[in-house]
Amino acid sequence: MSLRRRSIAGVCALMVVVGGLTLPASADEREDLVNQQEQNAQREREIKSTLEGLDVNLQDAFLELEKTRSQIPRAEADLATAQNELAIAERQAQANAALLFSAKEELASISGELSTSSAAALQTKRKLAEIARATYRGETMPNAIDLVLGSASAKEFTDAYRVNAALTRTQSAAFTELSQSVARSKNRQSRQEAVEDRVEELKAESDALVVARDNARDVAQTHKDTLLELESSITAQTQSLEQRKAEFEASLVEVEKSQQAASARIAAIDEENRRREAERLAALNAAQQAAAAAQRASAAGGWLNPPIPGPLVVTSPFGMRVYPLGNYRRMHQGVDLQSACGDPQYAAADGVVASTEFDVGGGNIVYVNHGIHNGSSYVTAxxxxxxxxxxxGQRVSQGDLIGLSGATGRVTGCHVHFEVWQNGTAINPMGLPGF
Incomplete structure (x- = not known):
């Protein structure tokens, strides 16, 4: 598989992010989500393809590590959301506490005003009581007629009248003050009752907000713990894989030996094809050889067909494959195509089954010898x-059933692995006209 050197963690970081998305609010968002899911599925297939050829236990260890890594973005998003909700809850609790403090201050002020007002009213009442008692004892000032008749002179009348008027104003002021004091007290009492009700409401809201804040803090801590556990697990799994480096290298060596053996077998088939073609051409006269050459030239089109019907979905292309542990590369000599277990695979062209075998890496394999075509020897696998x-030894025609797709050998899932060999060299099937 041809992949640029990159960390699987970077590829997997988006694999399961979709699981944390909310329901889209529009058709465009839904389309974006579907596209993201398709991209993530493709990335997952690419990651799995990089593990082919490794021992199954190593594959499982790598996949488990990447599964853990893929949970990091969701855990980080959950933590960020929880921390934001905690901040909101704390701000609400602080704002409510400020309102409650202000309400209590206002209540204390009203209580002070009521206390002062009550003292003033009491004093006014005492003044009025004194006036009432004086009136009862006959100690009040005479009326105007009594002042006129009882005054010896105009000056005495004027002085007596001024004193009487002052006392009258004092009595009137006392009555007015008492009336106003009573009105202010009633108003303050109404305010006090309203503020007391508000204080009780704020207390209840404060208690609820404190509970919500504490719950938000617990949720945030839980998500933080989850993230730390994932990071710790990734560290431990990575260290474990590093310790299995020798096992990893041995697994690749085993696969390389298997590939070399397959290459040798195909080279032998090519050699036999060329020998027979040479013998066939030698038996032809000049005219027949010219006709055969013309036939080869006219048959240069798409004579090889894909092993499965289209449309073809490439899950791992032909080319160099980079492994996720260390700087290891191995040639991926075929193309991987998406196919479910049990799907039929067909002969790409007419030919003879060269061999059927089981290989530790390739699993169940069928090699088909297609002989010489346009001057080149072709074998498919x-x-x-x-x-x-x-x-x-069975002769097959193009489109005949060869076998069923599966996941035998060192692979991570069912798919088609199809190889085309031309003159002993693996070529990219996707570059052929029929593909």
Whole structure:
């Protein structure tokens, strides 16, 4: 598989983010979500393809590590959301506490005003009581007629009248003050009752907000703990894989030996094809050889077809494959195509089944010899089959059933692995006209 050198963690970071998205509010958002899911699925297939050829236990260890890594973005998003909700809850609790403090201050002020007002009213009442008692004892000032008749002179009348008027004003002021004091007291009492009700409401709201804040803090802490546990797990799993480096290298060596053996077998088939073609051409006269050359030239189009019907979905392309542990590369000599377990695979062209075998890396394999075409020897290989439907030496025509897609060998899931060999060299099937 041709992949640029990159960390699987970076690829997997988006694999399961979709699981944390909310329901889209519009058709555009839904389309974006579907596209993201498709991209994530493709990335997951690419990651799995990088593990092919490794021992199954190593594959499981890598996949578990990447599964853990893929949970990091969701955990970080959950933590950020929880911390934001905690901040909101704390601000609400602080604002409510400020309102409650202000209400209590206002209540204390009203209580002070009521106390002062009550003292003033009491004093006014005492003044009025004294006036009432004086009136009862006959100690009040004479009326105007009594002042006139009882005054010896005009000056005495004027002085007596001024004193009497002052006392009258004092009595009137006392009555007015008492009336106003009573009105102010009633108003303050109404305010006091309203503020007391508000204080009780704020207390209840404060208690609820404190509970909400504490719950938000607990949720945030839980998400933080989860994130720390994931990071700790990633560290431990990475260290464990590093310790299995020798096992990893041995697994790749085993696969490399298997590939070399397959290359040798295909080279032998090519050699036999060329020998027979040479013998066939030698038996032809000059005119027949010219006709054969013309036929080869006219048959240069798409004579090889894909092993499964289209549309073709490439899950791992032809080319160098970079492994996730260390700077290890291995040639991916075929193309991986999306296919479910049990799907039929067909002969790409007419030919003879060269061999059927089981390989530690490739699983169940069918090699088909297509002989010489346009001057080149061609062999195709179908790998990881769940079932083989042909036998060695059997002649097949293009479109005949070869076997069923599977996941045998060192793979991470069902798919088609199809190889095309031209003159002993693996070529990219996707570059052929028929593909």
């Amino acid at each position: 179908h790998m990881h089959l769940s079932a083989i439907k042909v036998a060695p």
